[in-house]
Structures are given as structure tokens and as C-alpha cells.
Amino acid sequence: MVASRAQQAATAERRAKAIRMKIDGHTYEEIAKALGYSSKGSACCDVRRALEKHVVEEGLAVEAWRELELARLDVLQKAIWPEAMDGSPRAIETALKILDRRAKLLGLDSAIKLEVLTIDALDQQIQRLEAELGRVGLAAADGEAGEAEAPEGPSG
Numbered sequence: 760m761v762a763s764r765a766q767q768a769a770t771a772e773r774r775a776k777a778i779r780m781k782i783d784g785h786t787y788e789e790i791a792k793a794l795g796y797s798s799k800g801s802a803c804c805d806v807r808r809a810l811e812k813h814v815v816e817e818g819l820a821v822e823a824w825r826e827l828e829l830a831r832l833d834v835l836q837k838a839i840w841p842e843a844m845d846g847s848p849r850a851i852e853t854a855l856k857i858l859d860r861r862a863k864l865l866g867l868d869s870a871i872k873l874e875v876l877t878i879d880a881l882d883q884q885i886q887r888l889e890a891e892l893g894r895v896g897l898a899a900a901d902g903e904a905g906e907a908e909a910p911e912g913p914s915g
Contacts (some may be wrong), residue, residue, distance in 0.1 A: 774809040781806050782830045825864055832861050 762770070773794050780790045787799035787806070796802040810823035836857045842850035862868045 774805055777802060777806050778809055778827075781827060782834060784831070828864055829861065832857050832864075836861075 777790050777794055777796075780793065781787075785793075787803045790796065790806070791799045791802040794802070796805065807823060810826060813823070813826070836854065839850050839853050839857070843854040859868075
């Protein structure tokens with residue numbers, strides 16, 4: 760049986776409230792009691808389903824739980840930001856921790872691969888390339904010499 764538009768709207772509203780409560784740090788048990796879910800498990804499933812649906816609908820390539828954590832970080836950052844911008848050392852430290860956590864979730868702090876070339880490594884690379892060029896040059900010269908020696912075709 761297909762749910763009516765009113766039922767779909769009520770479900771969407773309840774899911775939105777559940778997600779908001781989860782972002783605010785409520786347990787699934789608290790969400791279930793507040794919003795009338797039959798159990799904390801059903802509240803959990805509904806929140807997960809809603810987040811997954813959102814991810815799919817929006818075409819995002821980010822996992823649903825990462826989105827939840829990022830939303831939490833947004834709420835925390837918004838709360839602490841004015842104090843941090845006023846210069847409070849403790850608020851600045853907290854804001855930096857929030858920013859660091861977000862960077863980790865997004866993979867912005869992944870290791871950067873650096874290739875260090877020494878003079879010896881550069882010299883070896885130059886020698887290898889010169890040898891390769893020499894082989895190509897010899898092959899080209901052999902091809903030109905072969906063309907010069909080859910007869911031009913049957914003479915009449």
C-alpha cells in the first residue's frame with residue numbers, strides 16, 4: 760500500500776526532526792521516545808535511511824555518517840566561532856580542533872607524496888635518457904642508410 764501525501768509529509772518531518780536531534784547529540788533512545796518510534800533500533804534505521812536517501816538524492820559521494828559528523832562539526836563551529844574571533848585562546852584552540860577534525864573527515868590531511876631527487880639520481884636519469892636517444896638515433900640513421908642503398912624499383 761502506497762502512503763498518502765499527508766503520511767509521506769509526516770514521515771519526512773519526523774525524519775528531519777530525528778536527524779536534527781541526532782546532530783544535536785541525542786541518543787537513539789531519546790529520539791525514539793521524543794518522536795514516537797517503537798524502539799531505539801527503529802529510530803536508528805529511520806535516521807540512517809533518511810541520510811542514505813539524502814546522499815543518493817543529492818548525488819553526493821560521501822557516506823551518510825560522515826555527513827552527520829560534518830553537520831555536528833558545523834553546529835559546534837558556529838557556536839564557538841564568535842568567541843574564537845574575539846581572541847579567546849581557549850575558543851581558538853577548540854575551533855582549531857574542530858577544523859582539524861573536519862580536515863581529517865574530508866581527507867584533506869592525507870599524506871603528500873614527495874619525491875626527492877639527488878644529483879646522483881638526476882645523473883642516472885640523464886644517462887638513461889641519453890642512451891635511449893642514442894638507440895633511437897642509431898635506428899633512424901640505419902633506416903636512412905637502408906633507404907639510400909635500396910634500389911628505386913625495376914628499371915625499364
